[in-house]
Amino acid sequence: MLRNDYDLNTLLSFACSSDLEHVNVSVQNGPFIPHGEDDSGNQEDDSTIEWSYVPQDRVDTLSKYCHHEPKILLTASWAQAIREVGQLFEGGVNEFRRVLKMYSMEVGFEYDLVKNTKEQIIAACKRRESNNCMWHVYATLQKINGYFYIRTLNNIHACGGAIRTTKNSRMSSELVASLISGKIRDKLLTRPTDVVYDFKVNYGLDITYHYAWWGVERAKNEIFDYQSLSFDLLRWYKEETEKTNLRSIIEIDYDSNIGRFKRVFVSFYACIYGFWYCRPIVFLDGTFLKGRYKGNLLAATAKDGDQGNPTCT
Known part of the structure; x- marks a missing residue:
């Protein structure tokens, strides 16, 4: 609740910078009239009056005044990672497990692995008993090609618990390593703190320093071996x-x-x-100086005929 003298532009600037989805406004000591709106309506001149506005029917009223573009996170595509029956995963069971983690983190729900082997995986919503949620996925290994296929999928959540958060219990150093392997290949000196910041800004996820450190080590081992x-x-x-x-x-x-x-x-x-059979030669070499003298220093080197030792001038 704002108790100081804030105008509409200041309020909207704060709301836009905070990426708010819904706005609840309580105004004391005066009416709340957006710029450009008709102020001919009756307003009570009472210093104790409170005026509240809550968007009805989940209408995004903020977008009417704030025209900022929402940031698209790198995890946006994860929501389509698990799509349909018959979907294949060329990486086998490891790829399916990784994609299932990414999908659950983006959609925002927890799941239990009812069966978890190298040939079969059955995952069900964690609230299947408490909220009678029937979401589940069943995938098996095709031994001919080594691919994993989705055999059964109920992709509808009836528990109402699908809410994306910045933290998830399925986060692991293995998942971090798979996401930063390309960055480690291009920049070997990537620090764990860089990974924590990158996940916060680009993925919208909070990871611990422990996961970031082990993720960097795993990625280096996968790329350059141990x-x-x-x-x-x-x-x-x-x-x-x-x-x-x-x-x-x-x-x-x-x-x-x-x-x-x-x-x-x-x-x-x-x-x-x-x-042993190379003839003595005279050559010039240039040493670039990084101090105040902006230039290079030439040095001549030759083999001394009397002593047999190289000399430098």
């Missing part, structure tokens, strides 16, 4: 290379205190042998 296994393969690569390429040099540098990998140096013997 890092711990890749480091283990370095030791195998060093041993096999030294066996098959004799006199090659491979050095793995790591922090001996914590065992963390730092860098690896590889020099095959064929490359080392080839450089």
Whole structure:
């Protein structure tokens, strides 16, 4: 309830910026007359009068004055993720489970998995007993092609509990990873805080830092494989290379205190042998300076004939 001297434009600006669907207005100490409306009606000049306006029959009265365009979230298409009998999911049971989660989150209801195996899934509305809601979906695996098909679907909610919220119990790090995998591929240094903000703004969902962190780690592992296994393969690569390429040099540098990998140096013997017959040359190299001096510094390098050591001028 606004008790200060607010005009209609200020009230509408607040309502538009807040993305309100319905407006309930209570006015004290004066009438509420929108600009452009006929004020010839009788208004009681009583400082204690209260005038309330509630939209009737769920009519969007706010859109008459506020012409802002509602933001379309990235989850809008999820409402059509579960559509009809015969719909197929090429990713098998994993894809069907993921799509079912997305569908329930966008439509805004909870479900129970009556049967949940790799070959059959039966999901029913969580309020099937308390509110006698008959929504359910039954999907099975087609062993010939490995696809999942919807066999039975009752897509009508009779419980009245389909309300979309920013939080959902079906949210998981696996779902987060599947949604951000493309972003992780383009931007490897994506932080969990970036994921939390992205889900809030673009998906309209609130996720915890825990789900965001594990989602980033899962996405990296799916794209680049597990890092711990890749480091283990370095030791195998060093041993096999030294066996098959004799006199090659491979050095793995790591922090001996914590065992963390730092860098690896590889020099095959064929490359080392080839450089023995290279003739001495003089070359120029440019080093770009990032300080006050805006330019580059030229350096000449040659092989000293007396000492056999390279010199720089």
